[in-house]
Amino acid sequence: MDNDQHYDHLKEELISSERIFDGKVIKVDHSRVKLPNGAEADREIVYxxxxxxxxAVQDHQMLFVRQYRVSTEEFLLEIPAGKIEEGEAPIETxxxxxREEVGGxxxxxxxxxxxxxxxGFSNEYVHLxxxxxxSFKPQELDDDEFLDIVKIDLDQLRVELESGAFKDAKTIVAVQHVLATHNL
Structure with a gap:
């Protein structure tokens, strides 16, 4: 890919920024930027x-977790995932x-x-x-985690994908990767 310097004509310049929320998981800034055309705009950024x-695939089955997500008010079928803690390398997370979510x-x-x-509004970066x-043992869920393990046969993945069973981006990316690498 080209070096970022070739795209300076698209860059927004930060004028000011104010931290409006400082939570345990996210931080939110309200920022004012100067657009490439000289106009100004507001940005709300989630850090x-x-x-x-x-x-995780075993015995021709892919492992998922089903859990309730308050933000969507739905039970979602997702691949195991979690946030990176301060000072923790992604591979350690x-x-x-x-281990925690599926006992693996x-x-x-x-x-x-x-x-x-x-x-468009967040810097969240996910590592797949x-x-x-x-090998599997019992789950080691956190005190605030409640989820079920769901196994889906690889031959059924495309049907589940096309039916809309998976609604979050990370799971859709993962399922498409498995479909492509297993020639399904």
């Missing part, structure tokens, strides 16, 4: 430490979340992709890993 998510220990974790979740040689 997040980042997260990991995991593809991946190992921890695999991976012989190998391979980084597949990293991506912004919603760059694929777990190999996974």
């Amino acid at each position: 997040h430490k980042g997260a990991v998510c995991l593809i 991946a190992r921890k979340e695999l 220990t991976a012989g190998e974790l391979k980084k597949i992709q990293s991506f912004y979740v919603s760059p 890993y694929e777990a190999a040689d996974v």
Whole structure:
């Protein structure tokens, strides 16, 4: 990809910024920017430490978790995931979340992709890993986590994807990766 310097004509210049929320998981700033055409605009920016998510396939089945999300007021079917804690490397978070959410220990974790979740207003950056040689024990859920493990046959993934069973971006990216790498 071209160096960012070739796109300076698109850059917004920060004029001012005020922290309007400083929470445990996110921070929110209200910022004023100067647009490339000289006009000014407001931006609300959500800052997040980042997260990991995991593809875990065993015995021709992909593992998911079903949990209630207050933000969407729905029970969502997602791949295991979690936020990166201060000072924690993404791969360590991946190992921890695999163990906590599905009771898995991976012989190998391979980084597949990293991506912004919603760059229009947030800097949240998610790291997608694929777990190999996974062995299972009971879940080690956090005190505030309530979720079920769901296993879906790989041959059923495309049907579930096309039916709209998966509604969050990280899970859709992961399912499409599995479909492509398993030639399904």
